[in-house]
Amino acid sequence: MKKTIIVIAALIISGLTTVTKADEGMWLLPLLKKYNEQQLKEMGLTIPIEQLSGADPDGIAASVVMFGSGCTGSVLSENGLVLTNYHCSYDAIRQHSSAQRDIFKLGFWAADTKQELPVNGLSVTINRKVIDISDEMKVLLADPSKWAATAERDLLKGAITVLNNRYQRLFPGMNLLFRSYFNNKLHVLYVQEKFDDIRLVGIAPKSVAKFGGETDNWKWPRQSADFAVFRIYASASGKPVPYAPSNVPLKVEHHIKVSSAGYQEGDLAMSMGFPFNSSRYAPAAEVKEKMMVMVPPVIAVRQQRLAILDEAMKLDDRIRLLYAAGYAGSANQYKDAVGFQEWSNRLDLYNKKKSKELSWAGNLSDSLDILYAKAAEDKKALQYLSEVFLESWSTLGFVNGFGRAFLGIKPGIPGNKGSLKNLKNNIRLSYGAFDPATDRKVAEAVLKIYMDSIDRKYWPDPLLEATGKPGFTVEKYIDSLYRGSVFAARDKLFMWMDKAVTPIKQDPLFLFAEAVSKKQFTLFRSIEQVSRQIRSLQQKYDQLNLQRYNGPVYPDADRTIRFSYGKIEKLQYEQQDFPFQMMFSSMIKKGSQLYPAQSDRYNDYLLHPQLLKLWEQLQQSGDPSARDMPVTFITNGDVTGGNSGSPMLNARGELIGLVFDCNWESMTRSYQYEPLYNRVICVDIRYILRLTEFLSGSKRIVDELLGT
Numbered sequence: 001m002k003k004t005i006i007v008i009a010a011l012i013i014s015g016l017t018t019v020t021k022a023d024e025g026m027w028l029l030p031l032l033k034k035y036n037e038q039q040l041k042e043m044g045l046t047i048p049i050e051q052l053s054g055a056d057p058d059g060i061a062a063s064v065v066m067f068g069s070g071c072t073g074s075v076l077s078e079n080g081l082v083l084t085n086y087h088c089s090y091d092a093i094r095q096h097s098s099a100q101r102d103i104f105k106l107g108f109w110a111a112d113t114k115q116e117l118p119v120n121g122l123s124v125t126i127n128r129k130v131i132d133i134s135d136e137m138k139v140l141l142a143d144p145s146k147w148a149a150t151a152e153r154d155l156l157k158g159a160i161t162v163l164n165n166r167y168q169r170l171f172p173g174m175n176l177l178f179r180s181y182f183n184n185k186l187h188v189l190y191v192q193e194k195f196d197d198i199r200l201v202g203i204a205p206k207s208v209a210k211f212g213g214e215t216d217n218w219k220w221p222r223q224s225a226d227f228a229v230f231r232i233y234a235s236a237s238g239k240p241v242p243y244a245p246s247n248v249p250l251k252v253e254h255h256i257k258v259s260s261a262g263y264q265e266g267d268l269a270m271s272m273g274f275p276f277n278s279s280r281y282a283p284a285a286e287v288k289e290k291m292m293v294m295v296p297p298v299i300a301v302r303q304q305r306l307a308i309l310d311e312a313m314k315l316d317d318r319i320r321l322l323y324a325a326g327y328a329g330s331a332n333q334y335k336d337a338v339g340f341q342e343w344s345n346r347l348d349l350y351n352k353k354k355s356k357e358l359s360w361a362g363n364l365s366d367s368l369d370i371l372y373a374k375a376a377e378d379k380k381a382l383q384y385l386s387e388v389f390l391e392s393w394s395t396l397g398f399v400n401g402f403g404r405a406f407l408g409i410k411p412g413i414p415g416n417k418g419s420l421k422n423l424k425n426n427i428r429l430s431y432g433a434f435d436p437a438t439d440r441k442v443a444e445a446v447l448k449i450y451m452d453s454i455d456r457k458y459w460p461d462p463l464l465e466a467t468g469k470p471g472f473t474v475e476k477y478i479d480s481l482y483r484g485s486v487f488a489a490r491d492k493l494f495m496w497m498d499k500a501v502t503p504i505k506q507d508p509l510f511l512f513a514e515a516v517s518k519k520q521f522t523l524f525r526s527i528e529q530v531s532r533q534i535r536s537l538q539q540k541y542d543q544l545n546l547q548r549y550n551g552p553v554y555p556d557a558d559r560t561i562r563f564s565y566g567k568i569e570k571l572q573y574e575q576q577d578f579p580f581q582m583m584f585s586s587m588i589k590k591g592s593q594l595y596p597a598q599s600d601r602y603n604d605y606l607l608h609p610q611l612l613k614l615w616e617q618l619q620q621s622g623d624p625s626a627r628d629m630p631v632t633f634i635t636n637g638d639v640t641g642g643n644s645g646s647p648m649l650n651a652r653g654e655l656i657g658l659v660f661d662c663n664w665e666s667m668t669r670s671y672q673y674e675p676l677y678n679r680v681i682c683v684d685i686r687y688i689l690r691l692t693e694f695l696s697g698s699k700r701i702v703d704e705l706l707g708t
Helices: 029-035 037-042 090-095 134-142 155-170 284-315 317-346 349-361 363-392 394-408 417-431 436-453 461-467 474-483 490-498 508-547 584-594 609-619 685-696 700-706
Strands: 064-067 071-075 081-084 124-132 175-181 186-195 197-203 228-234 268-273 562-567 571-573 576-578 581-583 630-635 647-649 655-662 680-684
Touching (some): 029 037, 029 186, 029 562, 064 081, 071 655, 081 700, 090 197, 134 155, 134 186, 186 228, 268 655, 284 317, 284 349, 284 363, 317 349, 349 508, 363 436, 363 508, 394 508, 436 461, 461 474, 461 508, 474 508, 581 584, 584 609, 609 685, 630 685, 655 685, 685 700
Antiparallel strands (some): 064 071, 124 186, 197 228, 268 647, 571 576, 581 630, 630 680, 647 655, 655 680
16 A cells, blocks of 8 residues: 655754763764764764664664654564553553453553554554755755756755655655755655554553652652553554554564663663654743743643542542543643743743843844743733633533534535544544543633633633623533533434534534634734744844854754663752662652552552562562662653653663653753753663563563563
8 A cells, every 4th residue: 555655844943052961962863973973982882873873774763663643662572562651551551441441450461462452543653764865955956957847936845845756766655754954954854654553562550650640750769660562563564554353463673672781870871762842942032931921821721620630530430541541641741831830940041041142142132032022912812722722621622623514414404424424433532532520620610710810802702791791600601501502412412413403503612612713813813923023033043043053963853763862870969869770679668658558549659569569579589689679760861752662772772771751850851951950760671571571470571572
């Protein structure tokens, strides 16, 4: 089957920075030989740099995969076994959990490939090759008359089309992703294959995988076994195909090797993954905007919503399973926002960046501050609108997304059967992801926040009209929206679709959603007027910034594969000293001291009976040194969102751990790297291997991981 070719050009690069520290940088693979090879060798690298640069199709880069759309994974066996984070697997776990078989609580381990569980909507993307195509691009752009149409306006886009056609012939069936960097001086092609038949092989119980829970999230010390095992399936010929029972495990000739030999503080530690984005070269005005405009609505709205969900999930296991994945993601983003707010202030991020910026950007820096401030009120209103009406209130989110599709359904007139079937599937998926009663409580709470936080001029018209009437309360208003709406419940909506009586354009929730969209559009239009001016100045800012540097440089992250390196190092600041490694005994001590009774099944430090059993087993060892074991460790590398599940490699390119978090002190990492504070938290591969064998009751998976 012919694959769709993806052509994307990143035409604008923010700034660049000269980097000499090993621990800073999310490096482009094609530049490793030029910029990083010598330093890596000095730090102990023993493998050829080509194994890391993506030029070798059998190198490590081909075994580091994009897991889903937001995480990283590693291929660790010749039969397509993939290791990633537990927290990247919530949706997969939810799909196979029920009140009768709750694998969040119980964990899951397939006894053989026949028991491995298919996951809907999950994909794994493999970079088959990463190619520097700068020379080819330079030749094309030097003489566009040979290939460009007379009316060609965007020569870069046209040149990419030429190269796309060329490489499509070389790599038939592959996805091609083009990126341009350094003000279009470097051009990289990522040749990719996307596999859609991914199956769950094994996970630990949630209280083991997420020991410490939200309390310890973004914190060090940490003792979470945050890992999950999956497998890639393909056709008999190894090609990507949709799920089918007849598919077989993907055969790979090369994969990342696992090392259980351990490490020492100061050892070289390298990671590779797919970081979302970073803003290392953004102007100080953008930092201030995030601190003052973008983050406060996230904190205010999500804090309230999470509290309501938390209470409902504790009272009802059905609701707990329903919201498990969404709650975890929202809680993670909420705490990230809280951490950014705290540490941007503690580190005086804006003022320090502003002071440096003034030294080279001068009045341009002040002009950007003025323009960002001009759009601040509208942007904050838009952020509140998005958080309240699109992110938190699930029923209204569905109406915003699909409401207009119902306009074509007329009373007494049959609709298109295919369209109706697709619409009903979307209803089942959307309404199957939240509890209507809980969602109404959320709606009441977040609407109050919206009304208390922003000026009335930003309120949707129906809300303004309602507040002008006697006896208005938010509770009564929400009740009136639901009472007269077919969107109030899934079954009610299905009944209306089968026999439409009232036109959808008269539905109160539909009308409210339309008013929200209208207000959103008005804000977009107002903000865009200022944004055009900002973009114009930003280009000048970027040009000045680019002129400042030479030497090793890296661009901001953009969801392409990147390489980071540093060393295993403890965290030490402000008279605090945290070790580079956590042992099993520290977890037992933490659980016992914080919750000695261990009676609350919702406490974040619950010591699962299997953990206690394993601890007892360790204590029976005749070798005193074997009565404890490392569970997690930290490095001073440079990662961000999207690196979850990235392999942490030793100097031989062997996997020693799995990236799963950053520490609380590094919450400004998107805007700057702080060598004193930034740490990468990893689960130790030895803990992963020991738990896998112990919890599964079999050496099947461990033997495959170790290649024995």
